[in-house]
Amino acid sequence: MNFGSPASTNAEEPNGPFCFLEDLDFQFNLVVEEEGLIPPAQALPSLIIMNVTGNPFATRGDEFCLNLIQGMQNRGGRLINESLNPPAYLRKAKRGIADKPPLMLAYNFQN
Numbered sequence: 001m002n003f004g005s006p007a008s009t010n011a012e013e014p015n016g017p018f019c020f021l022e023d024l025d026f027q028f029n030l031v032v033e034e035e036g037l038i039p040p041a042q043a044l045p046s047l048i049i050m051n052v053t054g055n056p057f058a059t060r061g062d063e064f065c066l067n068l069i070q071g072m073q074n075r076g077g078r079l080i081n082e083s084l085n086p087p088a089y090l091r092k093a094k095r096g097i098a099d100k101p102p103l104m105l106a107y108n109f110q111n
Helices: 038-043 066-074
Strands: 023-025 049-051 078-080
Parallel strands (some): 049 078
């Protein structure tokens, strides 16, 4: 998949909306298929970084983003698809039965 190069060989100035856009943050949208992002990526001549983290096609893994990865690498850019699993130090520790505090009962004995 050829997305073109950010450094155009034409001497004329690029034109059109967003022609100088270098970073496209497309995180957590509802793009189901990778093919939905290929035309916009091809239409942006200066695009060098595209983030697709959290889209339905991207959550299935990098093997479902191969055309975008290859296209961005061909133009000297990169595709970002981060894991949605938080690092272990941010996860809440699992508590077992032995970790629970003892049951405390308060009795009010009146004699």
